[in-house]
Amino acid sequence: MSKQVRNWSDEECALFSDLLLQLGKDFKAISEYLQNRSYNQVRSRYYNLAAKIERTRQKKRVVQNDQAIDFEFCDFYPFE
Template sequence: MKSQHWSDQENQEFAKLVELHSKDFKRISEILLKRSYSQVKSHYYNRVKQSSSVSSSISDSV
């Protein structure tokens, strides 16, 4: 079974892989052996959503 919680190390590696492979979730999941295609894709979009909500709240407070 694939792990649910993303460690700090996995998040760092994930960020580097996204820089290299963009949205090639299949390739990223092949490199991150503990993560499935679905987990990688979901994690990507959750981070994008989280990032945009942080940006939005920062611009709202300015």
């Protein structure tokens, strides 16, 4: 049985962001709002974005010699 992968739509991304701000890391509640996304898909998206943000931060630190950098995108997601 093959695994079907479906990209997140712009609408899903926007709703995910809004729900994340409202509900924090309550992936079960978020997945209930995103009816076509499972708990695991929501949780994976969160942690994949967190990892991507951290990689971006690391690259920026190397390029700018550890100067403080503001990330609008990072401020948007409550990664801890």
